[in-house]
Amino acid sequence: MFCIGQLHRGIKAADQILKKKPDHGDTIAMKALIINNQGHTEEAFAMAKLALQKSMKSHICWHVYGLLYRSNKNFEEALKAYKFALKLEPDSPQIQKDLAFLQMQIRDYPGYVQSRRAIIQNKTLFRQNWTALAVAQHLAGDLWEAERTLTTFEETLRSPPPKSDIEHAEAILYKNTIIAEMGETERALDHLNAAAKDSPDRGWVMEKKADYLLQLGRMKEAEDAYRALLDRNAEYRRYYEGLVAAMEIDKSDPQALKALYDEYAQKNPRGDAARRIPLDFLTGSDFREAADSYLQRMLSKGIPSLFANIKALYADSSKRDTVQDLVEGYRSGQGVVQMNGTAEKKPESTEEQQPNGVEEKAEKTEPFKPSVHFFLAQHYNYHLSRDLDKAMESIEEAIKSAPESVDYHMTKARIWKHHGDVQKAAATMEHARTLDTRDRYINTKAAKYQLRYNDNDGAIENMGLFTRKEAAGGPLGDLLDMQCQWFIYEDGMSYMRQGKLGLALKRFMSIFSTFETWQEDQYDFHSFSLRKGQIRAYVDMIRWEDHLREHPFFARAAIAAAEIYVMLYDRPELASPMTNGVNGDRNSAEQRKAQRKARKEAEKAAQAEAQKKDARKPAAVDQNGDPKKEDKDPKGDLLMKTSDPLEDAMKFINPLLEFSPKYPKAQQTAFEVFIRRDKDLLALRSLLASHAIDPSDPTTHYQSLRLRQKAIQKPPAVPEAALKVFESELSTLVSHDADLSKLNNDFLQAHHESAPHVQASLRVRCELLDPASKDTASQDLIRTLALEGSTLEDALRGLELLRGWKADEKYVDTYIAAAHERYPKATTFQEGQAK
Structure with missing residues (x-):
């Protein structure tokens, strides 16, 4: 963070020096650095190059040149400049640190180790330098050297550090993780008992001790260790799993397992985990009894999160049906509330059992009945037990009890x-x-x-x-x-549905930029974490950053952005701001007139802004004092006017292929980009990857036949040396002499009860093999609405297919009518909404 006033004073001081010595390269370089912090990057680079011309052998000029490149995120050029500066001034601690941090940023671990060794030679008494070297060796894979580095520094200490020395305590625990990663569990346990027993991070030490004892087979000691952990936190599932392993309880013996959990349920009357976990392994009547007790206990307390807590059980249809039967029984009055965990018989006459007025008060405060209705509403709304009419009926009853x-x-x-x-x-x-x-x-x-x-x-x-x-x-x-990712993504998807592709691209590009910012922000932690001694958290952060772009929000936004660029390639007219969304057009005369008017207005606005703009005026800054970037494309029009949309799509596709290769949608989207770029070998690679994930995936089936048909119609766009490999690999999916129509019909017969698979087969028939069969394909598509497993999402996708085929309006209207009959409350299929 820089103060604007200080930057002005810095420039003023530099100018005073340059008046006397106009060729002083170091001063010119420092002035360039100040100007860069004001937001004038191009001018700063020009000035830095001038400084180098004046003082080519000045390490300051080269160091500043590297700093400018680093601020511009050009790490490769920054690294070259730092190394040249270090050659000129080998003992400069600041250049050494900047070089080391940059090597860490780009994960040049061998270079980082070398830089850290050089720093230690100059400053051997600072713990953080030794710790940094150990981290470098650790991440480079040399665990033995990392441990030796930490041990060497410990041996230099004249007296043991006090217990209040958090940095020392953290270094001890970090050393323990290195020993454990080396596979020397016995030595890691001994080190933990000897050096880390008084560590402030008591919970971590206890967890590691229990894990080490279990790995070493010292079951009785491991059991005691896990019981000690459960005494601290009886709601952590991993502790129970460790205790079960330490007690060597056979997981196929549900009664022995239940006895253990019952023990902790009695110890913790208000606890949940010991009562919930047995529902995972109990079956039959044992499950029904445990589920009955658990459900009544939670419902009587009115716990809103009950359904979220047990819905994982619904993967087992028998358990799902048992839960439904139990809770329906509660609604009909057959269930009995268990306030103390034991079933009680309903009294024949509550008036004889209770004083006057008590029953009425209990009825008002009792949460059991509304909780039952609430639970059933969630139950019937869940996709594995969906009955939306029953769900609505149940939630209305619950709302009557608590409006x-x-x-x-x-x-x-x-x-x-x-x-x-x-x-x-x-x-x-x-x-x-x-x-x-x-x-x-x-x-x-x-x-x-x-x-x-x-x-x-x-x-x-x-x-x-x-x-x-x-x-x-x-x-x-x-x-x-x-960086509110969920809102930005949903906002972008909304604009995409509306056909406002420029605004949608703006939102998805914002998410892309946010992940780049997160990648860049770690730079500051290379020094901060070492200075504060938080080594384990720092290493965890580095490993997390290495998989940053596996995050679901990045994958979803990247796929959506790539799909928009594919749309722009297929329909370049969408890039015109005069196009009314994805489905609209204007006549060319009106469009040209509007474009001329818009161009004139844009030129006037640019001239007016140019007059106001002062090149020497500092750029606007945000609340942190950093230069604020002006948004010159608020509606995304410039993003839409790309000269090569498929190349822009690759900016989103490449990180997906690198970090999320097992995400089918990523591979399928990459295929669509590659096949349009005539990169048939890369398209095949994506196709093979998606086929390996799910051979029966509908989209994979469509893309397989699409690539084979393309290869039949013209020679594949692959180097001649790779042609045999291409044909051999593609033949594993679709052989060269295969009858594509028969192959498609066989796929349809194998999956005739699945709407997505039928839709994929009809796409192949209508779009690839026989475009003249559009009418029959449309009729077959209408029939998919009658399939038992068809969902609302399938129906919406079918309507999109019909419109994409530009099917006759009578088929579209028939489809909408049939869909409305099946999904009467869906607004998309209601009259006036479907157009």
Whole structure:
């Protein structure tokens, strides 16, 4: 962070020196550095090059040149400049540190080790230098040297550090992790007992001790260690798993396992884990009894998160049915509330058992009945047990009991969402928000549902209730500054659905830039973490950063952006701002007239801004004092006017292929880009990857036949030396002499009950093999709506296919009518909404 006044004073001082010595390269270089911090990057580089011309052998000039490249994220050129500066001044500690941090940033571990050794030679008494060398050796894979480095520094200490020395305690624990990674578990345990027994991080030490004892087979000691951990935290599942392993309980013996969990359930009357975990392994009548006890206990307390806690059991259909049967029994009055964990018989006459008025009060405060209705609403709304009519009936009953419950209205909104009525879903979630305007969570849920309804203005207005009022750019500017990924992504998807592709690209590009910022932000931690001694957290951060772009938000945004660029390649007219969304056009005369008018207005605006702009005026800064970048393309028009959309798509595709190669959608999107670029070998590579993940995937089937048909129609766009390999690999999916129609029909017969597979087969027939069969394909597509397993998402995708084929309107209308009959509450298929 730089103070603007200090920057001005720095330039003034530099100018005074340059008046006397205009060729002083070091001063010119420092002035360039100051100008760069004001945001004038191009001028700073020009001045830095001038400094080098004046003083080619000045390490300061080369160091500044490297700093400019680093600030511009050109790490390769920065590294070259630092190394040249270090040759001129080998003992400069600042150049050595900057070089080391940059090597760490780009994961040049061998170079980082070398730089750290050089730093230690100059400053041998600083612990952080020795720790940094150990980290470098550790990450480079030389664990033995890393341990020896830490041990060497410990031997130089004249007296043992006090217990209050957090940096020393952290170094001890870090050394222990290195010993453990070397596979020397016995020595790691001995080191833990000897050196780390008084560590402030007591929980970590206890966990490692228990793990080491278990790995070494010292079961009785491991059992005691895990029991000690459970005494500290009886809600951590991993501790129970460790205890089961230490006691050598056979996991196929449910009764022995249940006895252990019952022991801890009695020790912790208010605990949940010891009661919930047995539901995972119990079966039959044992499961029914345990589930009955657990459900009644939680329902009687009115725990809202009960369904979220047990829905994982629904993967087993028998357990799902048992839960449904039990809770339906509670609703019909057959269940008995167990307040103390034991079944009690219902009294024949409550009037004889209780004083007057007690029953009425209990009825008002008893949460059991509304909790049952709430649970059943979630149960029937869940995709593995879905019955939306029953779900709506149950949630209405729950709302009657508690009209002001935010949770109940949120669930009602979710039910409307699954019905396909996004308008009512958004309105219901907005009503839930008004019931508790101070709750940030319900505020974000309401905004998300508004975005799903394409109400972008309403969503940003809601989010503005919790953003900084003074933020530049309003609520949206604050959300972008705060890197609110979920909102930016949903906002982008909303614009994409509306056909506003420029704004959608802006949002997805913002997410892409955010991940680049996270990658860049780690630079400061290379020094900060070592200075503060937080070594284990630092190593964890480095390893997390190495997989940063595996994050789901990055993958979703990257795929959506790549799909938009594919659309722009297929339909270049979408890049024109005069195009009315994805599905609209204007006549060329009107379009040219509007473009001329827009061009004139843009030129006038540019001239007016040029007059106001002062090249020497410092750039605007944000609240941290950093230069603020002006958004010159607020609507994404420049992003749309790309000369090579497929090349731009690759900027998003490459990180996906590198960090998320097992994500089918990533490989399939890459295929669409590669096949349009005539990169048939790369398209085949993506196709083989997606086929290895799921050979029966519908999209993979379509793409396999598409690539084979392309190879039949013309020679594959691959080098001649690789032609045999291409043909051999493609033949593993679709042989050269295969009858594509028969292959497609066989695929259809094998998956005739699955709507997505039938749709893929019809795509192959209509788009690849027989375009004249569009009418029959349309009729077959209509019949997919009658399939038992067909979902609302399948129906929406089918309508999109029909429109993509430009099918006859009668088929589109018939499809919409049939879909409306199957999904009567879905707004997409209602009259006036489907056009």
